Structures are given as structure tokens and as C-alpha cells.
Amino acid sequence: MKKKYTQKGICISCLFVFLVLSSWEFFSRHGIISSFFFPSPCKILQTIYSFFMDGTLSIHLLATLQRLLFGFLIGCNVGFILGILMGYSSFFRNMIDPFIAAIHPIPKIALLPLIMAILGIGEASKIFSIALASFFPMVINTMSGVMQIPKDYYEIARSYGAGNYHIFLRVILPASMPSTLSGVRLALNMSLVNTIAIEIISAKNGLGTLIWFAWETLHLAELYATLVVISLLGSSFNFLMQRLYSILVPWREMNKSDN
Amino acid sequence: MCIDIFNNILAETKITNMLITCNKISKSYKAKDKELLCLQDISFQLQSQEFLSIVGPNGCGKTTILKIIDGILCPTSGEIMYNMPEKKTLTSMVFQNHGLFPWLTVLENVAFGLEMQGVNKKERSERAMSFLKQISLDSFARYFPDQLSLGMRQQVAILRALATDPYVLLMDEPFASVDAQIKRILQARLLYIWERYQKSVIYVTHDIEEAIFLSDKILVMSSRPGKILCEISIPLERPRQLSGEHLKTIAEIKFHIWKLIEKEVTRSCEI
Numbered sequence: 001m002k003k004k005y006t007q008k009g010i011c012i013s014c015l016f017v018f019l020v021l022s023s024w025e026f027f028s029r030h031g032i033i034s035s036f037f038f039p040s041p042c043k044i045l046q047t048i049y050s051f052f053m054d055g056t057l058s059i060h061l062l063a064t065l066q067r068l069l070f071g072f073l074i075g076c077n078v079g080f081i082l083g084i085l086m087g088y089s090s091f092f093r094n095m096i097d098p099f100i101a102a103i104h105p106i107p108k109i110a111l112l113p114l115i116m117a118i119l120g121i122g123e124a125s126k127i128f129s130i131a132l133a134s135f136f137p138m139v140i141n142t143m144s145g146v147m148q149i150p151k152d153y154y155e156i157a158r159s160y161g162a163g164n165y166h167i168f169l170r171v172i173l174p175a176s177m178p179s180t181l182s183g184v185r186l187a188l189n190m191s192l193v194n195t196i197a198i199e200i201i202s203a204k205n206g207l208g209t210l211i212w213f214a215w216e217t218l219h220l221a222e223l224y225a226t227l228v229v230i231s232l233l234g235s236s237f238n239f240l241m242q243r244l245y246s247i248l249v250p251w252r253e254m255n256k257s258d259n
Numbered sequence: 260m261c262i263d264i265f266n267n268i269l270a271e272t273k274i275t276n277m278l279i280t281c282n283k284i285s286k287s288y289k290a291k292d293k294e295l296l297c298l299q300d301i302s303f304q305l306q307s308q309e310f311l312s313i314v315g316p317n318g319c320g321k322t323t324i325l326k327i328i329d330g331i332l333c334p335t336s337g338e339i340m341y342n343m344p345e346k347k348t349l350t351s352m353v354f355q356n357h358g359l360f361p362w363l364t365v366l367e368n369v370a371f372g373l374e375m376q377g378v379n380k381k382e383r384s385e386r387a388m389s390f391l392k393q394i395s396l397d398s399f400a401r402y403f404p405d406q407l408s409l410g411m412r413q414q415v416a417i418l419r420a421l422a423t424d425p426y427v428l429l430m431d432e433p434f435a436s437v438d439a440q441i442k443r444i445l446q447a448r449l450l451y452i453w454e455r456y457q458k459s460v461i462y463v464t465h466d467i468e469e470a471i472f473l474s475d476k477i478l479v480m481s482s483r484p485g486k487i488l489c490e491i492s493i494p495l496e497r498p499r500q501l502s503g504e505h506l507k508t509i510a511e512i513k514f515h516i517w518k519l520i521e522k523e524v525t526r527s528c529e530i
Binding site for chain 1: 347354358360363372376405
């Protein structure tokens, strides 16, 4: 999962990115490509800066982050608990699996109208919809993580006198952790996707509305600026998840550094 | 104080001297509609501080015997008598392919049994560390099992079982996966641990020579359903040498055991 960066590789990446950006800047300024559709990188940065200064950015970013995190945390926790239960007991699995199999293939955004009809058009329906989007990757990955634990480990732990508490804490939880964490990462990505989509469809604030507003007024520089912010948000999530992985799954990390 | 208690235990066990008595143990599994008989009328006794090996062809139920003694499995019929003073851990098992938890460090793995006994964190770390020092593995305490060599992992697995301070160590082909040279060293270390900590050992292996080299007594088993073909005492004094007179005796016994199970092994190959 983690890429290895060599010094040479970093140099090549930096140089090429710089080349692309500067030629974009050059072409855009001299009218070789339309500066309306492709505003120059400096213009985009300026827009981000002015967004930041007049407070637009913080209002919308906070709104997005808030509903994203609420939804994500709810969906993740429910998904985790159900995933553990379903992975461990075939009774639970047989009971709940049909529902998951039926609802999982539906793009969660398609459920939004139904959710809004039930929960109203306020914040609750948005958060529920985001929670639903992060629930599925979480429950599926946690479940398969628990199911893949070799039976031997249970037997070994029991032979040393482990009770259910220790079996959970010392076997199920750590053994399923790599899979669970990839569930968390997918859930985080899914909730970002769905938050933006929901905001585009129906919200008064958030980065998604900013995108839609820029399109309606044809301020494409603002559109680009918002996209850059969303991209940064997504990458910082991925970065955080990598850190979390190396903290919670140290035994896999250590091996990697050896190879 | 501790030594006193230990001597008392020793005195008590000396009287009867039999730690474990297995009486006509049978075990069968349900496979589809058939009852599959795995073990048939297994009877033997384990003395205090005895090194007992069980040899036999693959699939004869050697591991099942260990699991039954450890209490992981229940016998279908027959009984086991444990003649040991009550203690948290009577037997500890060393599993095939080490069975260490990859997500725990070496230290945490060795301390695992102690944690299950409810020993607090500080004390169990110290005790686990002192065991690791015994075989100079203390510098690897913070490593994870996957970072160690196969031989090291097996030793850590033995320490994990030893750390719970059982009367009997149950070992399921512990050195089957390491190469022949390292096996020699590990055997020597096992014998050192066995003498130093005065444990009894039941050692399952398919390597006849290894069994003769290590054991006081060998149970030879038939292929499925597993029965005990015979019980052989090894008369060699310790420490045993792989040279001179010892080597000759070992070769003789090996030939004798091989003659006994040759038919069985052939049969298990044909199935």
C-alpha cells in the first residue's frame, strides 16, 4: 500500500508537475488555451486565497466536514459492530447478509430522495445518507476480516485459558484489524464522495454547493478552487489513514520496512 | 519458600509418580454420515519428569491425543486421570508451526499465557523477559514473530508454553519445519529446558531418530484408527551422544521401530 519514494523519483515527479503547471500557466495567459475554461494556476490559487480571506472557505469546509464526520462515525461504528458479529457468528451472517446483498449494489445517492421523504430535507437525512454510504464498506471488510482468521488461533488462545473477553481483545480484534482498516479507508472515501454529491443536490452550505454555485454563475476559477480544496481534503484523509495503519498494525509495517 | 513448595509437590508426586494416566481413550469424528474412528483404546501413563514421545505415520491421531490431554478436545470414550496438585495451568501446548500470534511482539507472545492467568502487566513482562534471557533471545523481545527465523520462532513458542509453568509440556512436532542442523541445536536446548525446569514432556513427532535421541519412553502408533502398537523404553544414559555406542543403540532401536510401523506407513500411503 505504501509507496517507496527514491530521491530520483521525487525529483522526476516534481519536475514534471512543475513543467505541466507552468506550461498551463503560460498557455492560459497568452490565450493559447481558453482562460475562461482553463484559468491559470495562479488565478486558481488567488481564488483559493480570497475564499480563505473572506471566510467563504471556512464556512463551507466546516459544513462539509461536520456532516461528513458525523455520518462517517455513525456508519463506521454500526458497520464495525455488525461486521464483527456477522464475521463471528454464522447465525447473524445468515440473518443480515440478504439485506446487505440487496442494498449494497444500489448507489447510495439514489436512496437520497427516499431518505429525504422519510427524514425530511434537513441535516438528518444528509447524515443518514452519508452514514449508509460508509456503513457498507465497513461491514463487509470487517466481516471478511473476522471470517479469515484461521481457526487455529482461537484454539491456541483457548488452550492457554482465554475467555471470550480475551478472545475478542487478543485474537479477533487484532487479527481482523488490517481488513477492518481498509474498510475504514473505503468508508472515508465513500463518505467524501457522497457528501459532495448530496451537497450538490440539496444543501445550503458545503463544498458541494460551492461547486454548484460556481457552475450556475460560471465562475470557473471558483470551481477549480473548490476542486483543489476537495482534492486536498481527500489526500489528507488518505495520509491520516496510512498513519493510523502503521500505528494499529505495527506487525505488518515492520515487515515492510525489512523488505 | 518457593523451593519448599516445589519439593513438597515433588514428594507428593513421587509417591504415585504417575502424572497422567490415560485409560482406553477413543475418539471418533462424524464425517458425513459415517463415524470415523480416529483413536482406539489409547492407554499409557506419564511419569513425573519423564520425556515421552509418540511416533507414528501421518494422520494417526497423534495431535488429537495431545489436544485431548490439553482439554481442547473431549474423548469419545475412556478417561484421563491427572494426578497433579491443583494449579492454574496443568499442561501447556506447543503447536505445530509455532502458532505464535503475529500481532503480538515476542515478549507479549511469551507473556500470553501469564496474561490469561491474570498476572498483571509489569510482572508478566518481567517474567517473560527472564525466560527470553535464558536462551539469549531477550534482544528480540520487541520484534514481531514474522521478523524472526523459523528456529527462533519455535523457541519463542516453547517459552510461551513454559512461561505458564505447567507440569507437562505437550509438543506437537515443534521442529518439523526447521532444517536438520538447526533441529540439532533446538533439540539440545529443549533438553536443557526440560532438565533445568524439571518438566514432563509429551513429544509428538514422525522423526523416529529424534524421538529416540530425546525420549525416555516411546509410544509407537499404528495408522488410522490410531492404536498403540508398543511402548519402548530407551535405556541410554544422558547426555546422549550421536556417536560410538549410543549411535549403535539408536540405530538398532530405530530399525526395530521402523520394522514395526513400515506396514502402517505403507498402508497410510495407499489410502
